Amino acid sequence: MTDIPEVVVSQEKFDEMVKELENLKTVRRTEIAKSLEYARSLGDLSENAEYQEARDLQAATEERIKKLEELVKNTKIVTDGKKKNEVGFNSKVSIKKEGSVDVHEYTIVGSEEADMRVKKLSHISPLGNALMGKKKGDSFTFETPSGKQTYTIEKVA
Numbered sequence: 001m002t003d004i005p006e007v008v009v010s011q012e013k014f015d016e017m018v019k020e021l022e023n024l025k026t027v028r029r030t031e032i033a034k035s036l037e038y039a040r041s042l043g044d045l046s047e048n049a050e051y052q053e054a055r056d057l058q059a060a061t062e063e064r065i066k067k068l069e070e071l072v073k074n075t076k077i078v079t080d081g082k083k084k085n086e087v088g089f090n091s092k093v094s095i096k097k098e099g100s101v102d103v104h105e106y107t108i109v110g111s112e113e114a115d116m117r118v119k120k121l122s123h124i125s126p127l128g129n130a131l132m133g134k135k136k137g138d139s140f141t142f143e144t145p146s147g148k149q150t151y152t153i154e155k156v157a
Contacts, residue, residue, distance in 0.1 A: 007075045008110035008123065010090060014077050017112075021068040024061055032058045071112065078110065085156050087131045089123065094155040095131070098139075103154055108132070 009017070032054060039051035078089040087093050087108060094105045106121040108131060114122035121128045130142035134153055141150045 007071055007112055008078050008089065009075055009112050010109065011077050011079070013110070013113045014072070014075055017068055017072055017075070021065065021072060024065050024068070028061055032061060085135050087134045087153070087156055092155075092157040093131055093153060095151045096154050098150040098152065105155075106131075 035054040036051065036058065039045075039048055039054050042048055042050060045051050089108055089110070091108045092105060093108060094103050096103050104119075106119050106127075108123050108128055109120045111122040111124050114120055114125065114128075121131075123129065123132055126142050126144065130140050131153070134140055134156075136153050136156050139150060139152045141148050143149075
């Protein structure tokens with residue numbers, strides 16, 4: 001039984017997670033083991049800051065490995081099998097807020113890939129969820145911390 005629900009990602013993100021996991025299990029573990037060995041050679045471990053730092057790094061690395069293993073195990077890879085003109089995974093969507101002339105473009109991705117700095121919007125975010133399945137010309141309303149917002153879909157690619 002796992003506490004991580006199914007994760008939806010692109011093939012690119014999946015490959016990135018697998019590569020990071022492999023690097024942590026091989027290269028990073030070896031580097032930490034060498035740091036621990038060196039720190040042990042310095043003597044008294046109870047007052048050895050280098051040893052404690054290496055132990056903390058080891059714990060953080062093992063935690064990340066555990067998380068990545070769970071993610072990889074519970075990942076569903078989404079291919080570009082989206083329906084034409086309908087918002088789905090990997091869709092590029094242009095939307096306009098009611099009463100505004102500004103158009104905003106987002107790419108719909110899984111939550112592990114979401115990054116608003118590059119306009120990648122999670123499918124489970126309030127806006128992303130409201131967009132899923134909609135088509136060009138559709139208007140939709142969704143709840144935000146500052147109240148309900150209404151948008152119109154200008155383009156789906």
